[in-house]
Amino acid sequence: MEKYVGKKEIAELIGTFAMVFCGCGAMTVDEITGGSITHVGVAITWGLIVMTMIYAFGEISGAHFxxxxxxxxxFAKKFEWKKVPRYLLFQTIGVFLAIGILWVLFPESESFGHTYPAEGFQPYKAFILELLLTFFLMVVIINVSTGSKEIGTMAAIAVGAVILLEAMFAGPMTKASMNPARSLAPAIISGNIQHLWLYLTAPFIGALLAVVSCKLVKDDNCCDKDC
Incomplete structure (x- = not known):
């Protein structure tokens, strides 16, 4: 019987932890220092940490995070459904560990990278934007990956670049989450759960639509199983 906790799960935990600690950490430090990192700096931080974690763990777990x-x-038949719960569990643990440490380090923060629509930007608009952001992200991921593994120089650069790009232009409006787990922990720890629903639903819909688009524009075997 396959062990419940294996190298892949640990890689997902560490990679997700590092991603959220650095990305949300940049947002937290920017908040408590009055903008010393700047919005551009936060976007670059997100892009760079995703890129480096793909380099580090892409060949081990696929670097989903x-x-x-x-x-x-x-859904694309590039990953076994039976492995999904374990991946989701360890990704979520990684996020909560990261936000928990940020809470210990910076208790004066009010958000810890919390995701929420900008003032005056209606939740349904934020939902649509988050859906599209995740759609674009998954389109890149599924087209540069091999099976469920984002391997190689160009894959890491492409995924890191699209996250930097989306964080740069959409961050001021929705914080550009594109990740349900990444939004869950800051919302719970900060107690700001009003708009959590859209960050828990829109990314899944956007990612699944990206898979559908793959089937429409590529060969019939674009989503053959290759785990």
Missing amino acids: NPAVTVAFA
Whole structure:
């Protein structure tokens, strides 16, 4: 019987932890220092940490670091459904560990990278934007990956670049989450759960639509199982 906790799950935990600690950490430090990192700096931080974690763990676990990506890979038949719950569990643990440490380090923060629509930007608009952001992200991931593994120089650069790009232009409006687990922990720890629903649903829908688009524009075997 396959062990419940294996190298892949630990890689997902560490990679997701590092991603959220650095990305949400940049947002937290920017908040408590009055903007010393700047919006551009936060976007670059997100892009760079995702890129480096793909380099580090892509060949081990596939470097998903995102429940929406994992579910989309399974839907695309590039990842086994039986492995999905374990990946989601360890991704979520990684996020909560990261936000928990940020809470200990920076208790004066009010958000810890919490995701929410900008003032005056209606929730349904934020839902649509998050759906599209995740759609674009998954389109890139599924087209540069091999099976469920984002391997190689160009894959890491492409995925890191699209996250940097989306964080750059959409961050001011929705914080550009694209990741249900990444939004869950800050919302719970900060107690700001009013708009959590859209960050738990839109990324999954966007990622699944990206898989559908793959089937429409590529060969019939674009989503053959290759785990």
